[in-house]
Amino acid sequence: MSEEKSLNFIEEIIEKDIENNVHNGWVQTRFPPEPNGYLHIGHSKSICLNFGLAKKYYGKCNLRFDDTNPEKEEVEYVESIKEDIQWLGFQWDNEFYASDYFDKLYDFAVTLIKKGLAYVEDASSEEMAKLKGTPTAPGSDSPCRSRNVEENLDLFTRMKNGEYADGTRVLRAKIDMAHDNMIMRDPVIYRIKHTEHHRTGNAWCIYPMYDFAHGQSDSIEEITHSICTLEFIPHRDLYNWCIEKLEIFPSRQYEFARLNMSYTLMSKRKLLTLVNEKFVEGWDDPRMPTISGFRRRGYTPESIREFCDKIGVAKRDNMIDTSLLDFCLRDHLNQIALRRMAVLDPIKLVITNYPAHITEEFLEAENNPEDIEAGYRSLPFGNELWIERTDFMEDAPKKYFRLGPGLQVRLKSAYIVECHDFKKDEAGQITEVHCRYFPESKSGHDTSGIKVKGTIHWVSCAHAKDAEIRLYDRLFTVENPAASEEELKDILNPDSLHIIPNAKIEPALLNASRTDKFQFLRLGYFCLDKNSVVDKLIFNRTVGLKDSWAKENKQ
C-alpha cells in the first residue's frame, strides 16, 4: 500500500466531474499553441498537464494550433512544435488547427448577428478605445451598435468578400458597454486582414480573434476541460458567453499559474528577439530555454517530465529555482550516462618508473557504476598522461585530495601514483608533473595496501584525441529577466558560452553518437552537438556535476 499522491486542483475538478457523471465521465483536453515561435520549458508544463490528464483519466488530448493570426504564424513553427511534443514523449489523438474551423466560425458569427448579438463597427481602433471607457467609467455605445440585422449581415458578407481594407471595419459582439470586465465591452470578434495564411492561403481576408476562435474550437472538439494560464481568467466570461449564446458544447475553462524559472525568460516575443538579433545561435541554441535548446544541450525528456511533475500545478504565481531542473536532470543522467574521461585544461603527468618496454597497456573501465549491464570498456594507459591542471598544486592545503609534491592519488581505473617532481615554465605555469606509480596497485587487483584520499581522471597522451568542448552558463545575469527594466542585451551573461577548442578525450569517445549521454568523470554530463563531425568533435556540457570541493574552496 503506497500513500496516494495528493491531487492538484484541476485533478480535483476532474474527479468531481467524473463522480457527477459530467459528459458521462469523459475527459478531453487539448494543447493549443500558436505557431508563432518555438516551444519553451514553460510550455512543457502545459503539455505534461494536458497530455498527462488525458492519459490519467483515459481520455484524449488533441494538438490544436491556434492559428488565427496569419501575420505571425509560420509552417516552420508548426513543424518544430510537433517535433518537440513528440520528443517530450507525448502523442496527440488528433492534429487540428483553428483554421480548420474558419467556415464554422464564420457561421457562428452569422448566427450571432442574426440573434442581434453582433454588429459591424466602422470606427477605427482608436475611436473604439475612446468609447470603451475606463475601468472606473462605463463605456458608451457606438453609433454602429444600433444597426439592424440585415445591414450587419450585408456588411459582414462584404467584409468577407474583401470589399474593405484592413482596419476599416470589425465585427463586434454586442454585450455590455458598461460591463465591469473590460473584455465584455463589445469585444472585437472578427477583423479584416488581407494576409495569406499558412494553411488557408488566400481563402479568407477576415480572421476571428482569439476569443471567438479558442472557445468555439474547444467546443467543436468537445473539449471537456480547457486548461490555460492565469492571464486568461478575464476571458472566461466571454468564453462562457459565446458558448451560451451559440448553444454549443459547454467546454469549461480552468486556469493555472504558468511556470516561471529563475534566470530564465519565457516570453516567446523576447526569445524571438534573442534569435533575430543574433544574441544566440538560433531557437535551439543550447542556452535557450526552448525545448529544442534543451534537447540540443543534452537534457532528456524524462528529466523534463519529472521536473514538471515535481513543480506541481496551482494558481499562485511561482518562481522555480533552476536547481530543481538541474536536480531532475542529474538524477536521470546519473542513471544512464556512459562514464568517459576527458581533460579540459591539460598538463602532462609523466610516470618516471613506468617500464620502458611497455608501449601500451589496456585497462578495463566500467561504463556506468550505477548500471552493471552497461559493461566495461578498454582504456589505454601509458607513461605519459594528460591530467587536469586543477588536479595539481605546488602548495596544497590540508584538505586537498589531489596531486602535489609528495602526494598520492589514484588514477581512475588505473594505478596509484606519487608525485616526486614537477616542472614550471618562465611564467610559473606548471608544465609537467612527475610521478612514480605502484605496479601492484592496479585497479581491481590492488595488493599494495596503499590508501589514498583522492582519485583523478586522465587520458593517455599517446591515445588522446582532440575535441571542442562547449561550456554553458546561465544566459541572464538577473534572477527575473522578464521583470527587468534593462534592455535584453544588458542583462545577458557575457560568459554564457565558454569554448574549449582542444580538450583531450579518451579514444572510446570517437564512436559517440548523437543520442549518447556521457558523464565525463568529475566534470559533468556531456553530449555530442548537432554540428559535430568526425574530423571535429564537439561536445556540449549539459550540466556540471555537483561540486562540493568548489563550494568548500570558495570559503
Place this chain on the structure above:
RNA sequence: UGCCUGAUGGUGUAAAGGUAGCACAGCAGUUUUUGGUACUGUUAGUCUUGGUUCGAAUCCAGGUCGGGUAACCA
C-alpha cells in the same frame, strides 16, 4: 482606480476543522577507485487583525501585500 486572482520555511508544493508534511536548496556527517552517486541527521514556514469553535493554515469579516486585466495579439 474598477474588476478578477492569490498569499504555508530561501524555492516549490501538501494537509478538505484535529500532530504543519514532502521535494529542491542550505548545513553537518557516513560510505565511496568520480570531492559524483547512495545513505543519515539537521536548520527553517501558515501575511495581519478580529470573529466562529473544545480545536483554525483551513470557515467568516476587515486590512496588508503580490499578480493579472483595460490589443483589429494569443
